Amino acid sequence: MADPSDQELETKEMDMTSLSSSQRQGQSQQPYIHKVGIPPQQNLFKEFTTSVKETFFPDDPLRTFKDQSRSRKIVLGLQAIFPILEWGRDYSFSKFKRDLIAGLTIASLCIPQDIGYAKLANLDPQYGLYSSFVPPLIYAFMGSSRDIAIGPVAVVSLLLGTLLQNEIDPTKNPAEYRRLAFTATFFAGITQATLGCLRLGFLIDFLSHAAVVGFMGGAAITIALQQLKGFLGIKKFTKKTDILSVMDSVFSSAHHGWNWQTIVIGATFLSFLLFARYIGKKNRKYFWVPAIAPLISVILSTFFVYITRADKQGVQIVKHIEKGINPSSFHQIYFRGEYLIKGFRIGMVAGMIALTEAVAIGRTFASMKDYQLDGNKEMVALGAMNVVGSMTSCYVTTGSFSRSAVNYMAGCQTAISNIVMSLVVFLTLMFFTPLFKYTPNAILASIIISAVLGLIDIDAAILIWKIDKFDFVACMGAFFGVIFVSVEIGLLIAVSISFAKILLQVTRPRTALLGKIPRTNVYRNIQQYPEASKVPGVLIVRIDSAIYFSNSNYIRERTLRWLSDEEERLKQEFLPKIEFLIVEMSPVTDIDTSGIHALEELNRSLEKREIKLVLANPSRVVMDKLHASGFPDIIGQDKIFLTVADAVMTCCRKVVEEEEV
Numbered sequence: 119m120a121d122p123s124d125q126e127l128e129t130k131e132m133d134m135t136s137l138s139s140s141q142r143q144g145q146s147q148q149p150y151i152h153k154v155g156i157p158p159q160q161n162l163f164k165e166f167t168t169s170v171k172e173t174f175f176p177d178d179p180l181r182t183f184k185d186q187s188r189s190r191k192i193v194l195g196l197q198a199i200f201p202i203l204e205w206g207r208d209y210s211f212s213k214f215k216r217d218l219i220a221g222l223t224i225a226s227l228c229i230p231q232d233i234g235y236a237k238l239a240n241l242d243p244q245y246g247l248y249s250s251f252v253p254p255l256i257y258a259f260m261g262s263s264r265d266i267a268i269g270p271v272a273v274v275s276l277l278l279g280t281l282l283q284n285e286i287d288p289t290k291n292p293a294e295y296r297r298l299a300f301t302a303t304f305f306a307g308i309t310q311a312t313l314g315c316l317r318l319g320f321l322i323d324f325l326s327h328a329a330v331v332g333f334m335g336g337a338a339i340t341i342a343l344q345q346l347k348g349f350l351g352i353k354k355f356t357k358k359t360d361i362l363s364v365m366d367s368v369f370s371s372a373h374h375g376w377n378w379q380t381i382v383i384g385a386t387f388l389s390f391l392l393f394a395r396y397i398g399k400k401n402r403k404y405f406w407v408p409a410i411a412p413l414i415s416v417i418l419s420t421f422f423v424y425i426t427r428a429d430k431q432g433v434q435i436v437k438h439i440e441k442g443i444n445p446s447s448f449h450q451i452y453f454r455g456e457y458l459i460k461g462f463r464i465g466m467v468a469g470m471i472a473l474t475e476a477v478a479i480g481r482t483f484a485s486m487k488d489y490q491l492d493g494n495k496e497m498v499a500l501g502a503m504n505v506v507g508s509m510t511s512c513y514v515t516t517g518s519f520s521r522s523a524v525n526y527m528a529g530c531q532t533a534i535s536n537i538v539m540s541l542v543v544f545l546t547l548m549f550f551t552p553l554f555k556y557t558p559n560a561i562l563a564s565i566i567i568s569a570v571l572g573l574i575d576i577d578a579a580i581l582i583w584k585i586d587k588f589d590f591v592a593c594m595g596a597f598f599g600v601i602f603v604s605v606e607i608g609l610l611i612a613v614s615i616s617f618a619k620i621l622l623q624v625t626r627p628r629t630a631l632l633g634k635i636p637r638t639n640v641y642r643n644i645q646q647y648p649e650a651s652k653v654p655g656v657l658i659v660r661i662d663s664a665i666y667f668s669n670s671n672y673i674r675e676r677t678l679r680w681l682s683d684e685e686e687r688l689k690q691e692f693l694p695k696i697e698f699l700i701v702e703m704s705p706v707t708d709i710d711t712s713g714i715h716a717l718e719e720l721n722r723s724l725e726k727r728e729i730k731l732v733l734a735n736p737s738r739v740v741m742d743k744l745h746a747s748g749f750p751d752i753i754g755q756d757k758i759f760l761t762v763a764d765a766v767m768t769c770c771r772k773v774v775e776e777e778e779v
């Protein structure tokens with residue numbers, strides 16, 4: 119009968135994954151173990167300049183301009199700023215025909231929407247039309263998306279109107295209100311262009327998808343509730359946007375403030391718009407039905423009010439829209455005084471939200487058509503159009519999802535469709551604005567309500583709940599913040615929860631215990647792979663994050679907690695104690711001074727327990743910093759391995775050798 123000690127040794131040798139047959143037979147031959155290379159010392163100045171270049175300057179233009187003549191460099195530079203000069207060379211009449219149809223289609227949608235969205239921003243109707251004339255022209259020359267349709271959008275209009283009226287009353291002081299609106303638009307453009315020039319577009323990604331879904335849904339409901347004023351014909355209405363104030367204002371005016379003729383007009387055409395939208399969704403061939411339905415509604419309702427003179431029965435109408443193209447507003451922008459800072463603050467917030475919406479729309483349609491969208495060029499183009507727009511009586515514009523979807527389904531080929539739309543708006547401003555005099559406010563309210571319903575994405579919220587509960591909290595936080603408090607508070611909640619999630623993931627990174635997959639040299643998370651077996655005498659921990667000052671103590675404490683739990687289990691089961699702790703560092707992309715100090719403290723704690731620390735597969739950056747700190751000399755140069763399998767092989771061989779001695 120075999121001795122118990124011999125049986126234990128035999129069991130360990132069977133579990134030791136990497137020992138060769140000659141070793142198990144006691145021969146001296148050993149398998150080759152790959153060592154981790156020491157990276158060459160980097161030149162500090164070169165490393166810094168490379169990092170700055172990578173962060174702020176794209177590589178492609180530098181390679182493109184290399185070895186080119188001066189004239190060619192000028193041409194390439196102009197093409198980089200104005201993409202139309204590049205794709206315009208291959209433009210054809212067949213493409214123009216499709217762009218013409220798409221442009222006319224989105225123009226029929228944008229004109230009634232612009233009038234309504236201007237009211238959301240507390241501006242006169244013509245400013246909505248102004249904002250669909252100049253900015254689309256600028257974007258057509260500078261933008262890189264083929265499908266985005268530019269103009270005012272509901273969420274940005276509401277956000278801008280809410281923030282502006284907190285500073286200046288639009289009814290008591292409309293001239294100063296407009297000046298602040300132009301100032302905010304100017305700084306929104308400056309913010310967007312700066313982010314694009316410095317390649318800082320990643321900042322908008324701090325507003326997570328879940329937070330955007332919740333914010334957009336809450337804003338859609340808030341916008342729809344705001345339209346009850348025009349839909350019901352209420353004259354005295356609250357300036358607050360939260361649902362409680364709005365509903366209180368609606369019901370308190372129920373007995374004397376509602377106008378039944380207005381309600382009939384609004385309900386009739388809202389039903390028509392929703393039916394047209396249903397037809398468009400049911401069959402994509404009829405995409406043009408919901409696109410032209412708003413304009414048809416405006417024409418029919420205006421004609422009805424004119425022939426019946428329903429305006430004398432209390433039906434509120436648009437009354438007057440200024441005729442003519444955009445007047446200059448450069449002299450109206452605040453470049454000094456107390457409103458300069460207020461305009462900058464409002465513009466920065468509105469610009470970021472507008473940028474988030476436009477980039478999301480552009481990426482969506484670019485992926486559908488399989489072409490690359492340069493996000494930084496998009497930011498510069500959006501910024502330029504808003505800066506120019508602020509000087510030509512426009513307020514903040516961006517890509518509109520509803521119009522862009524119609525533009526895509528209408529078969530647009532290039533940004534020429536924006537130019538076509540802009541020219542139609544130009545003709546409207548020059549000749550047709552008097553025709554909108556008898557347009558009822560109820561039809562504008564119906565158009566906006568039908569448009570913003572598409573912003574409520576219930577399916578996306580359900581998917582977020584299934585995937586990530588913390589994301590769902592961010593989604594609902596933004597949603598309820600918007601509808602129960604205000605748009606800016608909802609936005610603040612969305613940003614705060616998004617940052618909280620980032621901080622939580624940075625300060626509390628994931629760690630995992632690894633085990634060996636049977637019949638392989640692969641080591642994986644034992645919770646994900648239950649068949650993975652632990653190696654006797656060795657504990658393998660993987661750190662799934664860079665090790666910084668913000669998480670170094672947590673990582674050290676969590677690793678020791680893994681160790682304590684494992685030691686307690688081994689003690690209860692009367693198994694051999696742990697002699698080696700292997701830290702799998704392949705996911706560790708970087709480490710700072712605090713992280714190295716944490717590893718040193720971890721090593722001291724292990725020495726007290728007579729356990730040796732071993733590192734596996736550190737990256738070049740991590741290895742460079744470890745050698746600079748002298749850490750390999752502390753744990754031993756032979757304690758750093760290329761793979762976990764190499765580390766386990768060596769550790770298990772030493773365990774066997776020690777037991778044999």
